[in-house]
Amino acid sequence: xxxxxxxxxxxxxxxxxxxxxxxxxxxxxxxxxxxxxxxxxxxxxxxxxxxxxxxxxxxxxxxxxxxxxxxxxxxxxxxxxxxxxxxxxxxxxxxxxxxxxxxxxxxxxxxxxxxxxxxxxxxxxxxxxxxxxxxxxxxxxxxxxxxxxxxxxxxxxxxxxxxxxxxxxxxxxxxxxxxxxxxxxxxxxxxxxxxxxxxxxxxxxxxxxxxxxxxxxxxxxxxxxxxxxxxxxxxxxxxxxxxxxxxxxxxxxxxxxxxxxxx
Amino acid sequence: xxxxxxxxxxxxxxxxxxxxxxxxxxxxxxxxxxxxxxxxxxxxxxxxxxxxxxxxxxxxxxxxxxxxxxxxxxxxxxxxxxxxxxxxxxxxxxxxxxxxxxxxxxxxxxxxxxxxxxxxxxxxxxxxxxxxxxxxxxxxxxxxxxxxxxxxxxxxxxxxxxxxxxxxxxxxxxxxxxxxxxxxxxxxxxxxxxxxxxxxxxxxxx
Amino acid sequence: xxxxxxxxxxxxxxxxxxxxxxxxxxxxxxxxxxxxxxxxxxxxxxxxxxxxxxxxxxxxxxxxxxxxxxxxxxxxxxxxxxxxxxxxxxxxxxxxxxxxxxxxxxxxxxxxxxxxxxxxxxxxxxxxxxxxxxxxxxxxxxxxxxxxxxxxxxxxxxxxxxxxxxxxxxxxxxxxxxxxxxxxxxxxxxxxxxxxxxxxxxxxxxxxxxxxxxxxxxxxxxxxxxxxxxxxxxxxxxxxxxxxxxxxxxxxxxxxxxxxxxxxxxxxxxxxxxxxxxxxxxxxxxxxxxxxx
Numbered sequence: 001x002x003x004x005x006x007x008x009x010x011x012x013x014x015x016x017x018x019x020x021x022x023x024x025x026x027x028x029x030x031x032x033x034x035x036x037x038x039x040x041x042x043x044x045x046x047x048x049x050x051x052x053x054x055x056x057x058x059x060x061x062x063x064x065x066x067x068x069x070x071x072x073x074x075x076x077x078x079x080x081x082x083x084x085x086x087x088x089x090x091x092x093x094x095x096x097x098x099x100x101x102x103x104x105x106x107x108x109x110x111x112x113x114x115x116x117x118x119x120x121x122x123x124x125x126x127x128x129x130x131x132x133x134x135x136x137x138x139x140x141x142x143x144x145x146x147x148x149x150x151x152x153x154x155x156x157x158x159x160x161x162x163x164x165x166x167x168x169x170x171x172x173x174x175x176x177x178x179x180x181x182x183x184x185x186x187x188x189x190x191x192x193x194x195x196x197x198x199x200x201x202x203x204x205x206x207x208x209x210x211x212x213x214x215x216x217x218x219x220x221x222x223x224x225x226x227x228x229x230x231x232x233x234x235x236x237x238x239x240x241x242x243x244x245x246x247x248x249x250x251x252x253x254x255x256x257x258x259x260x261x262x263x
Numbered sequence: 264x265x266x267x268x269x270x271x272x273x274x275x276x277x278x279x280x281x282x283x284x285x286x287x288x289x290x291x292x293x294x295x296x297x298x299x300x301x302x303x304x305x306x307x308x309x310x311x312x313x314x315x316x317x318x319x320x321x322x323x324x325x326x327x328x329x330x331x332x333x334x335x336x337x338x339x340x341x342x343x344x345x346x347x348x349x350x351x352x353x354x355x356x357x358x359x360x361x362x363x364x365x366x367x368x369x370x371x372x373x374x375x376x377x378x379x380x381x382x383x384x385x386x387x388x389x390x391x392x393x394x395x396x397x398x399x400x401x402x403x404x405x406x407x408x409x410x411x412x413x414x415x416x417x418x419x420x421x422x423x424x425x426x427x428x429x430x431x432x433x434x435x436x437x438x439x440x441x442x443x444x445x446x447x448x449x450x451x452x453x454x455x456x457x458x459x460x461x462x463x464x465x466x467x468x469x
Numbered sequence: 470x471x472x473x474x475x476x477x478x479x480x481x482x483x484x485x486x487x488x489x490x491x492x493x494x495x496x497x498x499x500x501x502x503x504x505x506x507x508x509x510x511x512x513x514x515x516x517x518x519x520x521x522x523x524x525x526x527x528x529x530x531x532x533x534x535x536x537x538x539x540x541x542x543x544x545x546x547x548x549x550x551x552x553x554x555x556x557x558x559x560x561x562x563x564x565x566x567x568x569x570x571x572x573x574x575x576x577x578x579x580x581x582x583x584x585x586x587x588x589x590x591x592x593x594x595x596x597x598x599x600x601x602x603x604x605x606x607x608x609x610x611x612x613x614x615x616x617x618x619x620x621x622x623x624x625x626x627x628x629x630x631x632x633x634x635x636x637x638x639x640x641x642x643x644x645x646x647x648x649x650x651x652x653x654x655x656x657x658x659x660x661x662x663x664x665x666x667x668x669x670x671x672x673x674x675x676x677x678x679x680x681x682x683x684x685x686x687x688x689x690x691x692x693x694x695x696x697x698x699x700x701x702x703x704x705x706x707x708x709x710x711x712x713x714x715x716x717x718x719x720x721x722x723x724x725x726x727x728x729x730x731x732x733x734x735x736x737x738x739x740x741x742x743x744x745x746x747x748x749x750x751x752x753x754x755x756x757x758x759x760x761x762x
Binding site (some may be wrong): 337 | 500532540546673
């Protein structure tokens, strides 16, 4: 399954009852297979922007297209079944087992039962969970990191061409997060899915992104590859972001090391 | 207790009639309260009005409501049935609303985002998780209904209330006691069964 | 739950409703008011009809004459026992009459005309108001009628219920029609305790309904209303004309039973239910079994 391109043109989103737009006139192109990180503080509009792609959020103006086709021309339910979705709170269905959770989208799509069973095992292994041990567990019995992994498995279960992730590793401790980030980078590279990834963590952005889109107050400050962002910050805000803390160079070199390890 | 032994057949028949009317009323009440509750749960501004109106209905003294219903529906089964359905609405709808609203919003968001239609979200995520709360509401409604259904004895209906009201008229306290004890026993059994159901529903959840 | 299960449950719920609205066939509804005697007589009617092969549904213990009449006119109820005196005064709002036959003819005619309800044959029993006393007191004071009691009431004690003191045909009526009746002592009691006061000697005279069970149980004497203050209250089955058209053999069945309900029979049956706590159904069955064709 080939990855899809995402195109956002002049997207504006305003929540009813607020004066300021949550997202203001944002345009962005994501190439097939690219992992783009939406980075910014809370309230900058990054999650809102993410959710315009699978139509969980309505546009006031502008358009969003996947592979050249406007998302508003799809049936929203069908659209979402083709787009992976993982959120910070994970939202694993408490009344279902791990296997049933992961199987949600394939079963909605009507996959044959045998195919679903095989896919579940494949996915659990992919996210580093032993299928035999985890298949029949309940979400309640999982640790934070295990739940996040199941969430990722669930998101990519039906081999979506687009993957949307909203701070999926936000709720776990730093060590677990680091390991999950590595796993995700590996998975995404393997699957070559087009991925939009939201975070407020600059380090995470540096580690994962092909391109970083810095957002502030509903607008894009800068969209660039990590190197370019760090070496040539385009606005005062980005400059402040990059230079926050004293060890910017350490981080930069760390990033270079990671990049080398990945390729 | 002597009366209970010598008239066990009659008491059993009246108890069966009592159960029949309560169950019938609860089923119909649920059929109304569930869609109503789902509708109200999705609209927070409206739910306050809906629950408020049902709550007001609930405060009408049952005998007064029954008298009005007898005017329109005559004696016997019909007015009691309608009264039971009306009173049960409050407890049932309230619990449906609470149950649906109590579902983890992250799970609802994930469900929508993964591509469940609104109906699928309701049937596959919200209902299963709201079930323990709804069953709790059924339990409360059942016990209240068993009590209110005794008024059937006052309006020419059937059920254990017949024993109680006849006993009052005929100055036979044994009848009153028999009817009251039987009704209480029904309530205890209903409570026990539904608590069990509630626990099973909760266990299925986690 | 699956759709089919939901449907099954809905049918189960609806079944009692459906059966309630179902066709009548040979089903009749017999009602009673909310006092013992009404229960017993209604039960006698109901069992007589059942023995004749009809299916009878009982709606007993209804709160008042108005409720029963409303139910009759709506068709919820087919038949119930009513008193001629009650019908005349409380339903038709006509002035009291003394002659039991003329009274019966009047209420029968008016009920047919106004409500399409038919009165069947009345029973001899007369559940009217009265004053009762023990045989001992009656012998000691040498009284058998109210006229005889009126002047000597000044040295006697009355046990009564609150209502009697204010009803126009209660104590005021007695005083108006007979003069006298200025009791030495008047006490009100709960309806159940009134006779106890009489029997235990705390009162000499008690107000009564002439078919009260206590009269049989305590072997009391009812003083004769020789100036006819109180109209007769004979009981008879009142039936919807429409029901009679549908089930004409109603008439001989109930007409066969009514003549046997005498004052004495009524007192004994009331006593059986109220003092010996027997089931009205058993008492009525026993009454019907003593049937000699």
